[in-house]
Amino acid sequence: MDKVFALVDCNNFYASCEKLFRPDLKHAPVVVLSNNDGCVVARSREVKALGLKMGAPVFQVRNLIEQHNIACFSSNYALYADMSNRVMTVLEQEAPQVEIYSIDEAFLDLTGIDAVYDVACQIKAKVDQYTGITVGVGVAPTKTLAKLANHAAKAYPATGGVVDLTDRERQRRLMALVEVGEVWGVGRRLTKHLQARGLRTALDLADADPKMIRREFSVVLERTVRELNGISCLELESMAPTKQQIVCSRSFGERITQKGELKEALAKYVARAAEKLRQETCLAQVLQVFIRTGVFNPNERHYSNSASVKLSAPCDDTRAFLAAMEPLFESIYRPGFRYAKAGVMLTDFYQPNTYQTDLFYPEEDRERSKNLMDVLDKINRQGRGHLFFAAQGVTPQWSMKREFLSPAYTTNWNSLPKVY
C-alpha cells in the first residue's frame, strides 16, 4: 500500500502561544526574544509581513519594533512545552501513529485512510478547537514531500492551511514553484552549491540523477532526491529515540570577567544537565565544558576553549559531575578575557538495566510470555523507567514508548497496547 504522511506544523508557535494569553494582541505584531532578550526567535504573522528576520539581533531592529509598536515577549519555554503537549495529545487522538518531530511539529501516518484531505481538515479544526493553536497540514507519500506540502499550506492562504500532495502532477507543479533552498534538508551551503550547478527549484533537484547527487554531494541529499520523487526513505519514528547528548549552555546578559562568576554559571549548567540526564533515566560517561568570549566584536580579544573527561564510572550524580567539572574548568580558564558564553555537555550515555524480550500476550501464549514477565519484574523493582514496545515483521510496523511508574503494566494486562 502506498504510504501517506501528514506533517502538522503550528503557525508561528511561540508567538501564537503568547497571543493565546493576550487576546488584546490577537491581530497585533508580536515577537518572542531569546534568553537575554538578545535576538528575535519567533515572529507573529504580522511581524513576518514587516520583513523582520528570524534571529535578528534586537538592537539592530529596535527602530522597527518601536515604529510598528511590536509587542516583545521574553521566551517562556515552560508555556510552550505545555501548549505543545496539548497539541500533540490532540494529534495522538486523531492519528494511529504520531512522530513528535519538534516542539511545534509532528508527522502523522495516515496510510490506508480514505479521504485523507478531509481527515487533514478535521485534524486542523480539532487542534484549533481544543488548543487555540492554528496549524498547517501537508499530506504526501513521503516526509520530504509532506514538508513541502506544509510549506505550500502556509505560503498560499487560498489553500486554507491544508494541502494534499498525493497526486504526482500536483507535486511537480508545486516543486516547479519552490526554490531548492526550501526543500527539507537543503540548507544555505547546499543551496549555493546546487544553484551553481543550475539546480534552482525543488523540481530541478527532483529530476537530478540520484547517483550524481550521491557522488557530488552526499547520501543524505540522495535520499532527499528520492523522497521528492515519491519514494519514501524516511520512516515515521513514533518511538522517541534515546538522547545521545545533553547540552546546557547560555550566553551571558553581561560579559563575565570574574573567575568565580564563570565557575558558578558552569555549576548551574552542570546541575541542569544532570537533571535532564536523570529524566532520560540514563548515565553519562563523558563530561565536556566550554567557555568563550564574544565572537561578533572584532575589537574584542577572542578566546575559546573546551575540555572533556571520561568519568571513572557511568554517573548521573550532580555532585560527581561538579567535582569532575572543577579541574576541567581550571585547565581551560584564562584570566583577562570578557566571557560571553559557557556551557557543559554530557555524552557517551550508558543505559543501565535495559532488558529485552519478545512480547506475547499472556492469555495467548503463557509459556512464551514468561520472559516478558521476568523482564517486567526486573523493571518493577527499579520502580520507574521507560517501557518500549516494538513489533517487527508485521504490517504496519509498530512501536511505542511509554513512561511508567511501576507496577502499572504488570498488574493490568489490559493496559498493554494491542499490536494487531
Add this chain to the structure above:
DNA sequence: TCTGGGGTCCTAGGACCC
C-alpha cells in the same frame, strides 16, 4: 554596547590492530 539553545547525521583522517 547589545547577536539563542538546543539537537542529529555523515565523512574524512588518524591511530591502531591483524
Add this chain to the structure above:
DNA sequence: TCTGGGGTCCTAGGACCC
C-alpha cells in the same frame, strides 16, 4: 628494511534541523 590489505574505533568538523 621493505612490502600489503584489510579492518575497527575514535575524533573533529561540517552540514543540516527546529
